[in-house]
Amino acid sequence: MTPAYTLRNVSFAYSGEPALRVHDLRISPGEIVGLVGPNGSGKTTLMHLLAFLEQPQRGEVKFFGDNVHGGDLLTVRRKVALLLQNPYLFHESVLANVMWGLRLRRAPSDKARAAALEALDMVGLDGFAHRYARSLSGGESQRVALARALVLDPAVLLLDEPFNHMDRESARKTEEIVVQMSRERGTTVVLTTHAIDKVHSLARTVIYLWQGRVVPTGPENLFKGNLRAHGSLFDTGRILLELENGSTQGDFVAIDPLKLEILVTAPDPGDPNVYSGKVVGLSDENGRVRVVVDAGERFTALLGPSDSVLPQLGLGTEVRLRVRSHAITVL
Amino acid sequence: MEFFLKGFVNAARLIASLDLEVYLIVWTSLKVSLVATLLASLLGVPLGTLIALKRFRVKSLLLIVLNTMMAFPTVVIGLLFYGLLSRRGPLGDLDLLYTPAGMALGLFVLAFPTVVNLTLAAIQGLDPRLIVTCKLLGATPVQQTWKILTEARFAITAAIVVAFGRVISEVGIAMMIGGNIRGFTRTMTTAIALETSKGEFELGIALGTVLLTVAFGVNGMLFLLQRGKL
Secondary structure: OOOOEEEEEEEEEEOOEEEEEEEEEEEOOOOEEEEEOOOOOOHHHHHHHHOOOOOOOEEEEEEOOEEOOHHHHHHHHOOEEEEOOOOOOOOOEHHHHHHHHHHHOOOOHHHHHHHHHHHHHHOOOOOOOOOEHHHOOHHHHHHHHHHHHHOOOOOEEEEEOOOOOOOHHHHHHHHHHHHHHHHHHOOEEEEEOOOHHHHHHHOOEEEEEEOOEEEOOOOOOEEEOEEEHHHOEEEOOOOEEEOOOOOOOOOEEEEOHHHEEEEOOOOOOOOOOEEEEEEEEEEEEOOEEEEEEEEOEEEEEEEOOOOOOHHHOOOOOEEEEEEOHHHEEEO | OHHHHHHHHHHHHHHHOOOHHHHHHHHHHHHHHHHHHHHHHHHHHHHHHHHHHOOOOOHHHHHHHHHHHHOOOHHHHHHHHHHHHOOOOOOHHHOOOOOHHHHHHHHHHHHHHHHHHHHHHHHHOOOOHHHHHHHHOOOOHHHHHHHHHHHOHHHHHHHHHHHHHHHHHOOHHHHHHHOOOOOOOOOHHHHHHHHHHHOOHHHHHHHHHHHHHHHHHHHHHHHHHHOOOO
């Protein structure tokens, strides 16, 4: 199936300051994708590239298999809807706001009106049509903007921090809409949020961004440092990691928390990447146990609930941590 | 105080008695001011919009020139146009000196930089998310520009009102290009200056009252427009 988006060797900088570098990224059509990362990780820049608001300075962005050039921007923009984190509503009625996108597309007035009322109903704002848009609360404005995006029936719906100003009920409604759009209309949905639990419950695929790069794990276990010994070692300044195949360039390593091993017995002598440390955090995370170990660097491991080592762990337990070389990605 | 009181009473009598001369003077003022403001708006709003939305090399220089033009003394514009329109001037053949059309031309030069500058400021002061939202909703550049203008409509209306206020209340251009000819180019401001110098305070105060009433009316309309009641 042709991906909705294919990004290859894409880079984007603001005034020479690199904001995003994506080597290879594909987003499947009809999928709900979560985009997770701390502030300044490049989420909004990536959303702007996906909405064709900005064009990459290097690399290519394919939209449903087609390369997008300057002349095609209007056509592709009309297939994508981006709900901004803090949306702008026009100085007119709610209905006029929702209808505007359809009017641009020369939709007949009665049909545009009916579709706009339906979209308002969908987001739970029936009865708001004739209210002045600028007098609404933050959550209501967010829902008007969502209706304004939905009414265009886009192939791709991009939501930048959609739950920010919403109360619990509005957030639940928005989640329902996202799932409905994906299931019933085959809309590709990409959403960014700080609410990691929401991403995991909604999205089939989660993309993690860190300092403008797509990383295989969340913000845990990302360490800055330098390659040593012709790329066979990575030095974080606190620990040395032995790499499996070596690497020629990279100044970060990411370690998958699912592939970390915690040992309470002594490992085989000569095992690489084994570090002594102390358990400093234990918590539940979506049915798994998150164990934080301070072993020079602060590592996070996600263990299954039936992992045999769990009963022996408590805060302050002395443990050994084994990092398998294949679990390390150099970035 | 008695002087003002007497002046106001006589002014009210002049206005109420439908004095033809007063109404002709008011009409001339309104006519030349409206033509000048209309022309300045038709050219100034698009130009201000263009300058606000486009990036080009000499933009900063152009902004300085426009700001300087706003500070032009009206007598300098009057002098300039007197030179251009007088019989020996390069535009002397047009026979516009001492005519309402010549006055409107001079007043246009006064109103134009005001409209351009204030339109530019109105558009630059808009929320930057507006253009992003227009693009995201699939607007063409023309549709974007139209939306920008409608979102800035109150500030642009205010720009036009300010320009109108400036031209209707100025005296230098009207005096130098119009020549204050009775029944032809005499405006409220030139008449006030003339009548006061002759000691005819009643007519001066009557015209001053009408001038203020016009200003009040225009600003009242703007207020109602901004409240969405017009």
